[in-house]
Amino acid sequence: MTTRNNIRINPKREQKSSTTGLKRVVLQAVKLDESVPSDKPLRTTAKATNYFLVVAHSDRGALDQHARQTIAAAAILADAKTYVLVMILGELNESLAEIGADEVMILPRLNFLQFEPDVELNAVLSVLKSVNPEHIFMPDNLIGDGDLGRRLIAHMQFSAATHVVELDAKHIASYHAGGSQLASMALPKITLLAPNAVDIELPFFSAAKIMQAPTLIQASDVYLDNGLQVMEAGDIALEEADFIVSAGNGVANLSTLETLAQALGASIGASRVVVDDGKLPRDKQIGATGKTVSASAYLAVGISGAVQHLQGIKDCRHVIAINRDSSAPMIKRADLAVIADAEDVMQALISEIAHSKRTVQ
Amino acid sequence: MMLKRIAVLVSASKHPISGAARHSHNDSLALQLALNLASKYAASVQVLHAGEADNPALQDYLALGASQIEVVSAAGNIVEKLAAQLNQLDLILTGTRAENAEDSGLLPYLLAAKLKLPIIAGALAINLPENPFRRNMLEVLQFLPKGQRRNILVSTPAIIAVHPLAPIVLHFAHARRSLGSIDVLTSKHLSYDARQWQLEAPRKPIKLKAQIKQTGHERLMDAISSKAKGGTVVNEGNSVEKAQVILRYLREHQLTKF
Numbered sequence A: 001m002t003t004r005n006n007i008r009i010n011p012k013r014e015q016k017s018s019t020t021g022l023k024r025v026v027l028q029a030v031k032l033d034e035s036v037p038s039d040k041p042l043r044t045t046a047k048a049t050n051y052f053l054v055v056a057h058s059d060r061g062a063l064d065q066h067a068r069q070t071i072a073a074a075a076i077l078a079d080a081k082t083y084v085l086v087m088i089l090g091e092l093n094e095s096l097a098e099i100g101a102d103e104v105m106i107l108p109r110l111n112f113l114q115f116e117p118d119v120e121l122n123a124v125l126s127v128l129k130s131v132n133p134e135h136i137f138m139p140d141n142l143i144g145d146g147d148l149g150r151r152l153i154a155h156m157q158f159s160a161a162t163h164v165v166e167l168d169a170k171h172i173a174s175y176h177a178g179g180s181q182l183a184s185m186a187l188p189k190i191t192l193l194a195p196n197a198v199d200i201e202l203p204f205f206s207a208a209k210i211m212q213a214p215t216l217i218q219a220s221d222v223y224l225d226n227g228l229q230v231m232e233a234g235d236i237a238l239e240e241a242d243f244i245v246s247a248g249n250g251v252a253n254l255s256t257l258e259t260l261a262q263a264l265g266a267s268i269g270a271s272r273v274v275v276d277d278g279k280l281p282r283d284k285q286i287g288a289t290g291k292t293v294s295a296s297a298y299l300a301v302g303i304s305g306a307v308q309h310l311q312g313i314k315d316c317r318h319v320i321a322i323n324r325d326s327s328a329p330m331i332k333r334a335d336l337a338v339i340a341d342a343e344d345v346m347q348a349l350i351s352e353i354a355h356s357k358r359t360v361q
Numbered sequence B: 001m002m003l004k005r006i007a008v009l010v011s012a013s014k015h016p017i018s019g020a021a022r023h024s025h026n027d028s029l030a031l032q033l034a035l036n037l038a039s040k041y042a043a044s045v046q047v048l049h050a051g052e053a054d055n056p057a058l059q060d061y062l063a064l065g066a067s068q069i070e071v072v073s074a075a076g077n078i079v080e081k082l083a084a085q086l087n088q089l090d091l092i093l094t095g096t097r098a099e100n101a102e103d104s105g106l107l108p109y110l111l112a113a114k115l116k117l118p119i120i121a122g123a124l125a126i127n128l129p130e131n132p133f134r135r136n137m138l139e140v141l142q143f144l145p146k147g148q149r150r151n152i153l154v155s156t157p158a159i160i161a162v163h164p165l166a167p168i169v170l171h172f173a174h175a176r177r178s179l180g181s182i183d184v185l186t187s188k189h190l191s192y193d194a195r196q197w198q199l200e201a202p203r204k205p206i207k208l209k210a211q212i213k214q215t216g217h218e219r220l221m222d223a224i225s226s227k228a229k230g231g232t233v234v235n236e237g238n239s240v241e242k243a244q245v246i247l248r249y250l251r252e253h254q255l256t257k258f
């Protein structure tokens, strides 16, 4: 076991010279846990005689939890002769080996920010033609997959189930009649999966071989995408926010945090202590007794990371912590943690952002 | 002017606790949007339901301002039945997901495939484009997560499913319940494409998990050690350098534009 409190500093650490000739130590980033288990076996070494197809949109080069769960589901249900082929619509900058993709096709142009349902449908249809998958799995989401999946179901008249909350090799289940019934049937041709129906912890890894994607076929012009508009961070409900700067008891000066949130175009959240103290309204509270958020970026400032708080941020993709105490539980949860005084780092962030905004203009 | 005939598909719903029949809120939004568009552009509104004509839920749609509701029997394939009534329309509005049957959110898509019409889901607002060269199109504001909205132009006729959060104010007037009429349409019986569902009382779903073969020792280690991976921890440097580490991380993961 390593303890984080007494990290040895390498006396020969990397240095670089600044333009003025000053020697500077390159800021060391200490990886807490680099032991990504490579001792796991490959899921299958057999030749493919059968395919499961997963189709999902990426967001800024990465997949969200929901898409990852969908791939893992296909991998868990596949036997040794069945390959999981994953079609990613949008860019992809991460490996899908750990979540069960045997083969991966990437179609960077079919980003979900662009509305081209017919081009996407044609791309999926041409993959169907070439591999003839036994089952198709897609996340039932609002970033294009729920829509594309339904277009595919309607076009092919396949057996299908949507909003699927439970599945195994034999059946799927989803809620019917306004949630008053749980309805099951045999695993259909297409499954549109609800979030959190699958545990993505897999005992194996997969080859994630990159395959040639189909060429895109231009579609008719019945749809014309006229572009996106993004609402002001202040007008977005916290549950919908993509970037949240969140205040904990370690924030001495709330107005600094508000300035930082504004500079980042982020919404403001808080721990319960801050709300209980009356510094922010109740609807800003994140956690077990507050809101569950799913921001792409969650900047936790002076928040210890009690389980009740962490419960509310389990769906956040990138958690960044600023905390004085390197043993706070939030540091464990964070993808990036900075051990420092909150006020100092927030002030530095505000001026760095102002500086780079000036140089951009 | 291209928006002359609008149809709205309304389903019935039930109160989650009392079980009393009532309108579907989402379908009411679609109906109200149709009524708003109709009064703005002098269009007609056809309201269509597949089910029982004596369902009290339909009265709610009369109260909302439907002057007539056409009812086709739900026995058989309702996509075929509804499609048979939808002729020469410029716009067909639906909700996103029903609350009374399979609730799959598939019906608008199946209809679109059947009628060979474009479909847009998640509409928050619909307008006629100002551009005179786009007179055969509708401008749709589409809901996307994370505070994003998309503007789409779609050529008419089109099917548009209204988002449950569309900012539309419902105007119920209970006196109208007795003013409107509910008309039963006869249609030839079509056999239902029997999809076998087995129903049970709602319960917590069981999560799909991979079989993990572990030795007793591994299971013990799993139980006593925390799974949290932990990311990068930055201890060194002054606050400006630490701020730069954060900004670099945000840029690397495309979380910020500057």
Ligand SMILES: Cc1cc2nc3c(=O)[nH]c(=O)nc-3n(C[C@H](O)[C@H](O)[C@H](O)COP(=O)(O)OP(=O)(O)OC[C@H]3O[C@@H](n4cnc5c(N)ncnc54)[C@H](O)[C@@H]3O)c2cc1C
Pocket: A247, A248, A249, A250, A251, A252, A270, A271, A272, A273, A274, A285, A286, A287, A288, A289, A290, A291, A301, A302, A303, A304, A305, A306, A307, A308, A309, A312, A322, A323, A324, A325, A328, A340, A341, A342, A343
């Ligand atoms: C039934 C129940 C439900 C609850 N529900 C919720 C909930 O929904 N949401 C919620 O948030 N909590 C909830 N709590 C409370 C939760 O257990 C914690 O008490 C709370 O989250 C702690 O808030 P905090 O991290 O802001 O404060 P603290 O625990 O006081 O932590 C402050 C942190 O800031 C750091 N810090 C201090 N000064 C500085 C500085 N100058 N610079 C940098 N860092 C600094 C400290 O190291 C510490 O880690 C619940 C508790 C119970 C019992």
Ligand SMILES: Nc1ncnc2c1ncn2[C@@H]1O[C@H](COP(=O)(O)O)[C@@H](O)[C@H]1O
Pocket: B009, B010, B011, B012, B026, B027, B030, B048, B049, B050, B051, B074, B078, B093, B094, B095, B096, B097, B098, B099, B101, B102, B103, B104, B105, B106, B107, B108
């Ligand atoms: N029986 C029905 N009669 C008329 N419209 C319906 C019926 N069922 C569903 N719809 C419409 O289709 C939408 C989506 O329903 P569903 O695909 O069944 O979840 C609903 O919001 C309604 O607008």
